[in-house]
Amino acid sequence: MIGRTWQRGARAVLGMLGLLTTGCMSFDGLDEPVALQANVADWRDQVIYQILVDRFANGDTSNDFNIDTTSQARWHGGDWAGLEAKLPYLQELGVTAVWISPVYKNVDTDANVDGYHGYWPQDFTQTNLHYGDLMALRRMVREAHERGIAVIIDVVTNHVGQLFFYDINLNGHPDESVRGSGEQSDVLHINEYDPDFDPRGIQSETSLGEAGPAPIIFTHDPASNHLPPMPAVLQRPEMYNRRGRTVNFEEPDQLLHGDFPGGLKDLDTTRCEVKQAMVESYARWVELTDVDGFRIDTIKHVDREFWRYFAQKIRQRLARKGKTNFFMFGEAFDGRPDLVGAYTKSELPAAEQLSRENECVEDSLGITGDQLDGVFHFPQYYQVIRDVFRDGMSTDRIETLWADRAKHYGTTANELGTGLAPIKTLVNFIDNHDVPRFLFEGDVDGLRLALLFVMTEDGLPCIYYGTEQEFRGGNDPANREDLWLSGYATTGSTFRYTQALARLRQRHAALRRGDQKVVWASNRTGSEQDAGIFAFERSGGDAGSSYALVVLNASGAHPSSPVFNGAPMKVGVAPGTVLVDVLGNKGAPSGTKYTVSGSGTLVIELPPKSGALLIPESQK
Numbered sequence: 001m002i003g004r005t006w007q008r009g010a011r012a013v014l015g016m017l018g019l020l021t022t023g024c025m026s027f028d029g030l031d032e033p034v035a036l037q038a039n040v041a042d043w044r045d046q047v048i049y050q051i052l053v054d055r056f057a058n059g060d061t062s063n064d065f066n067i068d069t070t071s072q073a074r075w076h077g078g079d080w081a082g083l084e085a086k087l088p089y090l091q092e093l094g095v096t097a098v099w100i101s102p103v104y105k106n107v108d109t110d111a112n113v114d115g116y117h118g119y120w121p122q123d124f125t126q127t128n129l130h131y132g133d134l135m136a137l138r139r140m141v142r143e144a145h146e147r148g149i150a151v152i153i154d155v156v157t158n159h160v161g162q163l164f165f166y167d168i169n170l171n172g173h174p175d176e177s178v179r180g181s182g183e184q185s186d187v188l189h190i191n192e193y194d195p196d197f198d199p200r201g202i203q204s205e206t207s208l209g210e211a212g213p214a215p216i217i218f219t220h221d222p223a224s225n226h227l228p229p230m231p232a233v234l235q236r237p238e239m240y241n242r243r244g245r246t247v248n249f250e251e252p253d254q255l256l257h258g259d260f261p262g263g264l265k266d267l268d269t270t271r272c273e274v275k276q277a278m279v280e281s282y283a284r285w286v287e288l289t290d291v292d293g294f295r296i297d298t299i300k301h302v303d304r305e306f307w308r309y310f311a312q313k314i315r316q317r318l319a320r321k322g323k324t325n326f327f328m329f330g331e332a333f334d335g336r337p338d339l340v341g342a343y344t345k346s347e348l349p350a351a352e353q354l355s356r357e358n359e360c361v362e363d364s365l366g367i368t369g370d371q372l373d374g375v376f377h378f379p380q381y382y383q384v385i386r387d388v389f390r391d392g393m394s395t396d397r398i399e400t401l402w403a404d405r406a407k408h409y410g411t412t413a414n415e416l417g418t419g420l421a422p423i424k425t426l427v428n429f430i431d432n433h434d435v436p437r438f439l440f441e442g443d444v445d446g447l448r449l450a451l452l453f454v455m456t457e458d459g460l461p462c463i464y465y466g467t468e469q470e471f472r473g474g475n476d477p478a479n480r481e482d483l484w485l486s487g488y489a490t491t492g493s494t495f496r497y498t499q500a501l502a503r504l505r506q507r508h509a510a511l512r513r514g515d516q517k518v519v520w521a522s523n524r525t526g527s528e529q530d531a532g533i534f535a536f537e538r539s540g541g542d543a544g545s546s547y548a549l550v551v552l553n554a555s556g557a558h559p560s561s562p563v564f565n566g567a568p569m570k571v572g573v574a575p576g577t578v579l580v581d582v583l584g585n586k587g588a589p590s591g592t593k594y595t596v597s598g599s600g601t602l603v604i605e606l607p608p609k610s611g612a613l614l615i616p617e618s619q620k
């Protein structure tokens with residue numbers, strides 16, 4: 001029954017699209033492209049909202065096959081039609097860009113867990129039928145654009161889903177084999193779907209010993225969508241690293257070339273065919289839908305040369321077709337700013353390596369050093385969102401993090417990119433689908449501070465769906481709640497607070513485009529004077545005369561002020577300037593005024609865990 005439903009859906013889509021590709025690397029003849037255009041003038045103006053499509057809104061019950069809403073690890077029924085219907089909700093919140101789950105066809109279910117998240121690619125050329133067909137995706141994107149909302153799709157280039165096994169014992173079947181007696185030798189369990197890493201490649205073995213590289217065998221189970229990958233070039237064994245499962249992420253060979261735990265088969269991203277297939281697949285999704293950017297999964301598990309090729313060839317191809325200002329930002333799940341920032345720097349490889357990389361180039365545009373336009377600010381997640389706003393550590397951690405930014409992140413714009421240096425378009429987030437939600441261990445006041453911070457600092461704020469509804473799920477999958485459980489209420493205090501911040505960010509150019517300067521940070525904690533205070537100004541840069549001052553008290557212990565040993569905070573506006581708190585906090589309502597003293601200092605006291613957003617009265 002369930003299998004038949006799936007096949008009916010698959011046939012319907014194939015029928016609609018015309019025909020299935022047969023040759024390798026052929027994507028032509030499938031569908032009509034749409035007119036591409038740049039829908040975003042300046043990415044710094046955007047407020048991104050992250051959506052797990054399966055969990056956001058269910059707008060079409062005809063695609064609800066295999067769903068089980070009683071388990072967090074199963075399909076729940078959300079789709080693009082649902083997202084389209086809820087665009088007014090996002091508009092009301094102040095969202096200007098959505099980042100959605102990967103759009104292609106996924107492994108449907110594996111080992112009793114479903115591919116509802118979209119990170120288990122099977123067919124890069126077709127839509128995930130749980131989310132809808134190509135027309136539904138196009139309609140949603142078009143409707144979003146009409147409402148001034150850009151669309152970013154999630155892309156995976158590191159791996160495919162659990163699509164083959166290593167036939168280690170050469171019997172043609174996927175086995176779980178056990179070796180050793182436990183007396184003279186260790187007992188060893190070997191799962192042919194997910195054997196441990198071997199730097200030589202997974203080896204086959206018989207009773208006589210090793211017998212050369214283990215063949216890989218693709219599985220055929222339409223009911224769970226375990227089928228050979230598409231495009232067909234990915235059915236060739238040499239397209240994979242075939243070294244088995246990563247057990248030590250600190251070991252570079254394993255980090256880059258091991259199968260991601262769960263049996264996600266690692267592509268050989270140094271091969272021209274793989275590089276070209278990924279550019280072809282993902283450029284095509286843009287050409288079919290006019291989406292505006294890529295959020296790129298697991299970048300630190302992919303060879304660096306791949307990012308040069310992928311980013312440059314995507315930009316060149318899309319720009320030729322009218323899609324400029326395309327934004328590509330990556331996810332390196334790591335707290336080290338030097339590692340994360342390295343993907344945003346222009347870095348030409350040594351001559352020999354460059355010449356090898358250029359062998360994959362089929363046009364006249366040779367490889368340069370350019371990589372991605374931005375990255376998730378994971379170091380900030382750990383060092384600020386968690387340490388300062390959730391756990392109350394000293395605010396000089398923020399100053400330290402910011403001080404080193406120019407050293408770690410790219411400071412020049414990529415050719416044919418967003419027109420902005422990556423250091424200006426870091427993606428600042430509080431929650432995402434891979435970490436426990438802030439409220440799992442933090443409190444609402446701390447969450448508000450974090451929201452104030454990411455919505456006013458340099459870079460792009462990214463709100464994870466449900467944060468505005470005060471969802472508090474823990475680790476994956478508990479942090480992937482159904483948004484419909486909230487009733488999409490727009491009256492909750494955190495929804496309203498986020499909305500107010502988004503509006504203020506739109507109104508005041510300083511909050512989007514101004515340079516950033518720390519005017520107060522403290523290494524004190526607990527009951528010490530000025531503990532928890534952090535203050536920064538945004539002005540200058542591309543903000544004209546717009547000015548903003550943000551003052552936070554992250555301390556939960558006591559009211560605090562930016563003053564230490566009698567020396568108050570100095571600010572960058574003229575003596576006598578009247579600054580207005582346009583946000584309001586627990587201690588003072590919106591509209592409260594503060595006057596800069598004759599010596600350029602400002603006196604302000606903030607209750608525990610609260611913040612103020614100060615704008616000159618003349619600019620209010």
Ligand SMILES: [Ca+2]
Pocket residue numbers: 058059060061062063064077078079130
């Ligand atoms: Ca549905």
Ligand SMILES: [Ca+2]
Pocket residue numbers: 166167168169170171172173174175192
């Ligand atoms: Ca076997």
Ligand SMILES: [Ca+2]
Pocket residue numbers: 158255256257258266267269301302303
């Ligand atoms: Ca890899």
